[in-house]
Amino acid sequence: MCANKKGLSRRDFLRSAAAAAGAVAAAPLLKVEASTPATKVPALRRASGTVTFWQHYGGEGRPNLTRELIEEYKQVEPDIEIDYQTTPIAEYDQRLLTTLAAGSASDMFAIGDWNFALYLSNGWLAPADPAVFEVPDTNALVDLFLPSSLVALVVDDGLYGVPNEYNVLHTYYRADQFVEVGLDPEKPPATWTEMGEYGEALTVRSGGAMVRAGFQWPNRPPMSTEWTLKQFHPLIYQLGGDILNEDMTECTLNSEEGQRAAQMVLDYHIKYKCSEAGFIIQDKNPEFWQERFSMDLQGPWGAGLGKATNPELFAGYPDTWAITNYPSWGEDTVRMASPLWRWAYVVNNASDMQDEAWGFIDFMSQQQLRWLFDVGDIPCRKGWEDDPDLSELPWLPIQLVDFAYGVPVPQTPKYFEILEAFSQGIERIIADKGNVQGSLDEATARINEILKGE
Numbered sequence: 001m002c003a004n005k006k007g008l009s010r011r012d013f014l015r016s017a018a019a020a021a022g023a024v025a026a027a028p029l030l031k032v033e034a035s036t037p038a039t040k041v042p043a044l045r046r047a048s049g050t051v052t053f054w055q056h057y058g059g060e061g062r063p064n065l066t067r068e069l070i071e072e073y074k075q076v077e078p079d080i081e082i083d084y085q086t087t088p089i090a091e092y093d094q095r096l097l098t099t100l101a102a103g104s105a106s107d108m109f110a111i112g113d114w115n116f117a118l119y120l121s122n123g124w125l126a127p128a129d130p131a132v133f134e135v136p137d138t139n140a141l142v143d144l145f146l147p148s149s150l151v152a153l154v155v156d157d158g159l160y161g162v163p164n165e166y167n168v169l170h171t172y173y174r175a176d177q178f179v180e181v182g183l184d185p186e187k188p189p190a191t192w193t194e195m196g197e198y199g200e201a202l203t204v205r206s207g208g209a210m211v212r213a214g215f216q217w218p219n220r221p222p223m224s225t226e227w228t229l230k231q232f233h234p235l236i237y238q239l240g241g242d243i244l245n246e247d248m249t250e251c252t253l254n255s256e257e258g259q260r261a262a263q264m265v266l267d268y269h270i271k272y273k274c275s276e277a278g279f280i281i282q283d284k285n286p287e288f289w290q291e292r293f294s295m296d297l298q299g300p301w302g303a304g305l306g307k308a309t310n311p312e313l314f315a316g317y318p319d320t321w322a323i324t325n326y327p328s329w330g331e332d333t334v335r336m337a338s339p340l341w342r343w344a345y346v347v348n349n350a351s352d353m354q355d356e357a358w359g360f361i362d363f364m365s366q367q368q369l370r371w372l373f374d375v376g377d378i379p380c381r382k383g384w385e386d387d388p389d390l391s392e393l394p395w396l397p398i399q400l401v402d403f404a405y406g407v408p409v410p411q412t413p414k415y416f417e418i419l420e421a422f423s424q425g426i427e428r429i430i431a432d433k434g435n436v437q438g439s440l441d442e443a444t445a446r447i448n449e450i451l452k453g454e
Contacts, residue, residue, distance in 0.1 A: 047356045048079035052106035054096070056343075057086035059286045061301070061308035061375045066364075073363050080356055089283060090222050093416070100124050105348055108357035110164060113342045114226060116152060118413045120160060126349040127158030132358040144365075149380035152411065153344060161344030162361050163380040164371070167299035168326070168338040168402040169231070171195075174294045175322045177202055188324040192235065192264050195295065195327050199274025202294035214274035215295040217265060219430070220423060222282050228423045230339045231297060233409050234326070235261035240334035243422070244410045244451075251447035253422065254440035262429055262436050269430050277430055289313060297326070300399050304376025323395045326402050340406030342380075378403075414450050421446040 057063065063086055070082045085106070087095050093115065099105040100119070111119060119125050130141040138157050142150060145162070153161040175185035181201050189198045199214030218227040229243070236242060241257025244250065252258070268275040280287060288296040289309035298305070306314040306321065313320050326338040345361045347354050368379035369387060378399075390396060412418065425443030429436055 047077060047359065049353055049356060050081040050083055051108060051353050051357050051360060052083045052085070053357075053360070054085050054087065054092075054106040054109040056089040056092040056110060058089050058283060058301075059305040059309060061304040062377075064308060065367075065370060065374050069364055069367060073360060076363065077356075077359065080360070082360060088222075090220070093226070097416075100348075103350060105350075107351040107353045108345060108347045108361065110343045111161070111346055112226060113152065113344065114409055114411070114415050116161065116344075117411050118415065119346070120155060121413050124349055125160045126347040126351065126354050127160055128162070128347070128358050128361075129355055132355050133362050144382060145380050146382060149342065153342075161346045162365050163342040163344045164364070164377060165299070165301065165341075165343035166378045166380050167301070167342065168340050168399075168406045169297045169299055170302070170326055170338070170399055170402050171324045172288060172296050172298050172302050173322060173324065174202075174291075174320065175318060176316075176320045177294045185318075185322060188322070189295070190324070190327060191330040192327050193330070196264075196268055196272035196274060199268065199295060200272040203272075203274045210276050210279055212291070213276065213279055213293045214272070215268060216279060216284055216287075216293045217268050217275040218284055219275075219277045219280065220427075222280055223284060226419060227284075228426060229409055229419055230341065232261060232265065232422075232426065234337040234339055234407065235264060237337045237407055238329050238333050238335060242410075243418075244412070244447075248410055248412050249451060251418075251444045251451065253425070253447065254437070254444040258440055259436055262426065262440060265426060266429050266434070266436065270433050277427075299376075300378045300396075301376035303393070303395055304374055307374070307376075317395065323398050325398065326405070336405040337407040338402040338405050340403075340408045417450045418447050421450060 055062070055066070063084075066084060070084060073080070073082065093112075096105060096109060096111065096115075100122070105124075128141060130137050133141050133144065135141050135144065138154070138159060141159050142154055146166075149163045149166050150159070153159060153163070171188060173185075173188055178185040178188075183198060183201060189195045195215050202212070202214035203210065204212035218231055220228055233243060236253075236255075236257045239257035239260060241252060241255045241261075243253050243258075245252055269277065279292075281292075284293065284296060285298055285302065285305055286309050287293055288298065288302075289306045291310070291313070296302075303314070303323075328336060345364070347357045347361075351357060365381045368381055368384035369389065371377040371379055372384065372393070373389075409415075410418070421443050425439045428439040428442070432439070
């Protein structure tokens, strides 16, 4: 075990640093002006029937807890059945879009907030009934949750979604593999360039074939399109640029900032050779815990995913794995940013089981510490902020630092079309091993056509 100059173990050093960082970072995220409500079990509603529930699959942690809660809910509502299904994340959005348009989607489902504007504009989402949550009105319903978690989910005095994931990204890294290749695990990469340099040192090949990626970019397939833009957006945003202008009427991807950001993505594949299109098998997040990557950008749920995927590795924190804050451009950073997004439970406006679905959502949202400890999800419902058991999560204060810099991708009903044009542009750059300006110009022209409705 490493020790710092004052003789503290590496474990004690990181825990002390985390506590100091968290004292500053936790305040804006966890500030609650009113007293927090106590966790409660919803009153029996004497409801009956089957609620169908769809969710994306990104590892076993979330489905495992969800199935446990379904069984527990049967003790509260014995006449309600929850038909729970998961779909691989790369296929999930398409499944929802197709079935919602056809009128055959589930009663309740989880959506990413990049979908929210499109789904609401199509009339697919039902507002929550405050009475189901045993509160008198929408204001009281909203007050059950951390204020910043509900941005854009409250429309025209109605709450249309309850967040179950409230995410930014952090750098997860294999501290033991740092030692293996001669890197100092107490000095993890802080910049995008260092991610490449460290990634190059950590990458392992056998007979020319990559067997361990030092830092794997989320290429598609198999990753869904939303990941490619979600992880790229901070690169351009930190430099002072953006993908769309402020009123979202024009694409600015082919700016100087966009060119530099895209070149960095290409460098991971060509210069540092720490990332490789086609290396990801199904989903990059579990594959970090399956020891195929040395570094990865994951959300707070990454720790819970590790607990479910590789308990032995997870138990070795911070000597086997550790967390540091999201990368920046160092001295060239104009503004800090980490990708901010939420997944929210929503209810199908065409469902005949709306109150029953919201009742189960109410029940799930009250299990705050279980979501945090078992899955890694930052709870959005109040009532957990001062729990003494939080001291058992030494990485939590490090994670909270990145929440102060969370920036969402552009919120527009045309998001999926923009995603596709953007992703094709980045894929052309990687396939061509260059032509950054030409590919960005082509993607920008296509996105402008989309914005104009052409």
